[in-house]
Amino acid sequence: MGLCQPSANVPFSCGACCGLFNLELPPDKLRNVLKERTETFQQTVDFGKPYTMAEFRKVREDAEKDFAKKDPLTYNCPFLGMLSEEITSSSETKVRSRIGCMIHPVYSGDARSQNYSFYGASICQAYDCRNKERSLTEEWEEIFSEFADDSFSYSALASDYRTIDLLEGYLAEKGFDPSSWFTTYKEKIREILNIKFQKAISLWNTSFELEMESPPPLPYKDRLAKWLGLESDDPRL
Structure with missing residues (x-):
């Protein structure tokens, strides 16, 4: 499922x-x-x-x-x-x-x-939330289960389509091959997810949240930084 x-x-x-x-x-x-x-x-x-x-x-x-x-x-x-x-x-x-x-x-x-x-x-x-059937579902499933400590924190990850959209766009924008995202860049992904939890970014989604406006015409790095409340030159990105 x-x-x-x-x-x-x-x-x-x-x-x-x-x-x-x-x-x-x-x-x-x-x-x-x-x-x-x-x-x-x-x-x-x-x-x-x-x-x-x-x-x-x-x-x-x-x-x-x-x-x-x-x-x-x-x-x-x-x-x-x-x-x-x-x-x-x-x-x-x-x-x-x-x-x-x-x-x-x-x-x-x-x-x-x-x-x-x-x-x-x-x-x-x-009903299908936007994260349920991603092409990299198994990979996200693995990293979410490693990062989470219960079904509540797992839900906060699995239902947050915006953070995952921005992360996938950011990694692709940097030219990284999706096949290496969860091996070579796993720690980077975990660091960004940790920022999400520290700042309580969409921590308790209902999964019905929708982005009602078109995303700004900015690079994914800038959009991800804005979403996480960081400066675009933050060394963690």
């Missing part, structure tokens, strides 16, 4: 499109919200009784109705929760916990189960 639910060796996932980061809550509170959702879901939802999904949605929408939002028009789906799964290798079995849709068909066994969400199955399954 691209960057949102990456390959089995990556312990993190992205839930930005479900609107979690539209809530004006610090990371520890967001974690508590996910924990509460997941516990309530496990205690009350029975896929053999589909109406319990509708009841869960109502309970959680009522519980979260007073949370402040960055954008009052962006929906925060209560079906986003913690997903635990066992990963077995030749030597051991580990439990990996990601964030994701608790009523996804892979768990419910019903292709229409996401119709109990606000957007419905057709929108949930067809």
